[in-house]
Structure formats: structure tokens, C-alpha cells
Amino acid sequence: MAGGNDSLSWFKERIKRPKAVIDISGIAALKGVRETPDGIEIGALTTLTEIERNPVIRAKYRVLADAARRVASPQIRNTGTMGGNLAQDARCWYYRYGLPCYRAGGNTCFADTPEGVNREHALFDADRCVAVNPSDTAPALVALDAKMVIKGSKGERVVSSDEFFIGPKTDITRLTSVKPEEILTAVRIPNSWAGARFYFEKVSDRDTWDFALVNVAAAIVVNNGVVERSRVASGGVSAVPRRLTVVEEVIQGKPAEEATAKLAGQAAIRGARPLNYNQFKVPLMANLVTRAVRDAA
Ligand SMILES: Cc1cc2nc3c(=O)[nH]c(=O)nc-3n(C[C@H](O)[C@H](O)[C@H](O)COP(=O)(O)OP(=O)(O)OC[C@H]3O[C@@H](n4cnc5c(N)ncnc54)[C@H](O)[C@@H]3O)c2cc1C
Numbered sequence: 231m232a233g234g235n236d237s238l239s240w241f242k243e244r245i246k247r248p249k250a251v252i253d254i255s256g257i258a259a260l261k262g263v264r265e266t267p268d269g270i271e272i273g274a275l276t277t278l279t280e281i282e283r284n285p286v287i288r289a290k291y292r293v294l295a296d297a298a299r300r301v302a303s304p305q306i307r308n309t310g311t312m313g314g315n316l317a318q319d320a321r322c323w324y325y326r327y328g329l330p331c332y333r334a335g336g337n338t339c340f341a342d343t344p345e346g347v348n349r350e351h352a353l354f355d356a357d358r359c360v361a362v363n364p365s366d367t368a369p370a371l372v373a374l375d376a377k378m379v380i381k382g383s384k385g386e387r388v389v390s391s392d393e394f395f396i397g398p399k400t401d402i403t404r405l406t407s408v409k410p411e412e413i414l415t416a417v418r419i420p421n422s423w424a425g426a427r428f429y430f431e432k433v434s435d436r437d438t439w440d441f442a443l444v445n446v447a448a449a450i451v452v453n454n455g456v457v458e459r460s461r462v463a464s465g466g467v468s469a470v471p472r473r474l475t476v477v478e479e480v481i482q483g484k485p486a487e488e489a490t491a492k493l494a495g496q497a498a499i500r501g502a503r504p505l506n507y508n509q510f511k512v513p514l515m516a517n518l519v520t521r522a523v524r525d526a527a
Pocket residue numbers: 231232233234235236237238239274275278300301302303306309310311312313314315316317318319364365366367408412413414415439440441442
């Protein structure tokens with residue numbers, strides 16, 4: 231447990247009953263943002279408020295500050311940590327009410343049924359479970375090509391943001407590749423995207439204190455009016471923050487103009503498989519990606 235914003239609600243409802251809880255919030259070495267020769271390193275216990283306000287993040291990697299600023303409420307951002315935001319559990323209400331679904335070790339999905347309440351659920355890559363990754367900072371870190379530092383008793387490993395988040399096909403009980411005996415200690419952001427044009431937008435039912443229905447994060451480098459390279463990711467649409475490589479390929483080498491932005495929006499939703507009540511997410515995602523490319527480019 232770090233800030234406890236997610237953990238404590240599970241304990242309070244008696245849905246998760248761990249035999250022991252280890253409070254890591256006092257480990258000073260895991261706090262703060264440090265500049266390194268290659269970029270920056272953010273300790274896993276750095277709060278979302280610190281990330282939102284850090285001058286280096288705001289100057290060079292603004293998409294992350296913008297995403298952190300859109301998480302929950304000021305009170306939650308003051309105690310909620312980078313690690314907790316990335317490792318928080320799924321927000322599917324059936325699961326959180328303690329029903330024995332696939333993710334909880336059972337053999338059914340209550341959301342993926344004709345009458346299931348699934349307007350907040352996935353458009354892509356579902357495998358038994360249709361829950362999405364709820365983190366707002368996750369797509370921003372994918373857009374920044376961040377690396378996650380994971381430590382356990384067997385040593386340290388560093389994984390890319392593309393590998394850090396995992397879907398139900400890999401392991402239906404976890405949303406990240408952090409194994410039970412490990413913790414995330416830091417997030418490293420390389421300077422290869424420092425100063426790129428950035429965009430973050432989140433749409434939720436309410437303007438405050440609410441999870442994303444869909445969010446989008448983009449880092450785009452434009453040279454002489456042409457898109458040189460980009461990384462674009464979207465949250466709220468699959469169990470992992472979905473890297474939109476098809477969008478990146480479609481816009482590369484194209485003029486930074488309206489037609490390219492529209493193309494990007496259409497490319498983003500290719501292969502979407504909406505459920506009964508989340509079909510609205512398809513045009514929403516297309517519009518957000520169009521806006522991201524239009525604005526950032
Ligand atoms: C009312 C409400 C609204 C919210 N709205 C949003 C929102 O809009 N957007 C959004 O992104 N999030 C939202 N959240 C989620 C919240 O932002 C995150 O839960 C918060 O950032 C978690 O941080 P924490 O340090 O409090 O995590 P904790 O509750 O301490 O931990 C959460 C999980 O992460 C694990 N964990 C924590 N640190 C580490 C680590 N270093 N290594 C490995 N595992 C770790 C814990 O074991 C636990 O499973 C909301 C939460 C609430 C309660």
C-alpha cells in the first residue's frame with residue numbers, strides 16, 4: 231500500500247482480505263523526481279500533485295503533468311502516488327462488489343452479457359474480461375516511451391511501458407507485469423520526446439473526481455510542417471493503455487493538417503468491438519484522436 235486511495239476502499243468493503251499489508255509510504259528513496267543524463271526518473275512514491283507541479287515535467291514532458299492534473303480530486307492527488315496510479319486495480323463494478331467473475335477467479339463475466347452494465351468497458355482485445363485500465367497517467371507514460379523499474383528479492387528489471395501493462399490473455403488477475411513479490415520503484419522517462427508537441431484529453435461523465443470513459447495522450451514531433459514521428463495512446467478502451475501504432479504509422483510523413491488529423495481518428499478505431507452499452511466510445515475515441523493530432527501537430 232502506498233497512498234492507500236485504492237487499497238483502502240477494497241479493505242473497507244472486505245472484498246480483498248490480505249493476510250498482511252505492507253505500507254511502503256515511508257520509503258524516502260522512492261520519492262521525488264530526479265534529472266538523469268538520459269531524462270528523468272520519478273520515484274514510485276512521488277505524489278500526483280508533485281508530478282503535476284514539477285517544473286521539469288511541465289517544461290519537457292507536459293503530457294504527464296496534464297494527465298496527473300486530471301486524476302480524481304486534489305485530496306486524492308495529494309496522497310495518491312505514481313506507483314499506485316499505475317498499479318491500481320480494475321474499476322469494473324461487478325468485480326469491485328465482490329462478485330465471483332473471471333478476474334476474481336470465477337468462470338463468468340457479468341459485464342459481457344446482453345444486460346450487463348458495460349458502458350465503461352473495453353472496445354479492444356478483450357479475453358473473457360472486458361474491464362479497462364483506469365489510470366490517466368498510463369497513456370501519457372506510453373506516449374513518452376517510459377520505462378518501469380521493478381524490484382524484487384531476485385533483483386531489478388526494467389520493462390518498457392508497452393510491456394508493463396498486461397491484458398487478460400497474459401494474466402487475468404493483474405493489470406501490470408509486477409509480480410506478487412515485486413514492487414515498482416521508479417518510472418524513467420527518456421529525453422527522446424522532451425519538448426515534443428503534446429496533447430492530453432480525458433472525457434468522463436463528470437468533470438471532476440471521475441474515471442475516464444476515454445482518454446488520449448500524444449507526443450508528436452513536427453518538422454517543416456510534416457509529422458516526423460509520434461507516439462499516441464488511449465486509455466479506457468482496453469485492459470492496457472492502447473498504443474495506437476496504426477495512427478502513428480498513418481500520420482508519419484504526412485503534412486500536419488486537418489486531413490491527417492481526420493485520417494488518424496478513423497485509423498484509431500479500426501478493429502473496435504463495442505459491447506451493448508459502450509458503442510458511444512467508438513466515435514468518442516475517433517474524435518479525441520483527431521483532436522490530439524490536430525492540436526499537437
Ligand atoms: C474517488 C476516486 C476517484 C479516482 N479517480 C481517478 C481518476 O480520475 N483517474 C485515475 O487515474 N485514477 C483515479 N483514482 C484512482 C487513484 O488515482 C489511484 O487509486 C491513486 O493514484 C492510487 O495511488 P495510491 O498511492 O493511493 O495507491 P494505493 O491505494 O496505495 O495502491 C493501489 C494499488 O497499487 C499497488 N501499488 C502501489 N504502489 C505500488 C508500487 N510502488 N509497486 C507495486 N504496486 C504498488 C497497491 O498494492 C495497490 O494494489 C480514483 C480513486 C478514487 C478513490
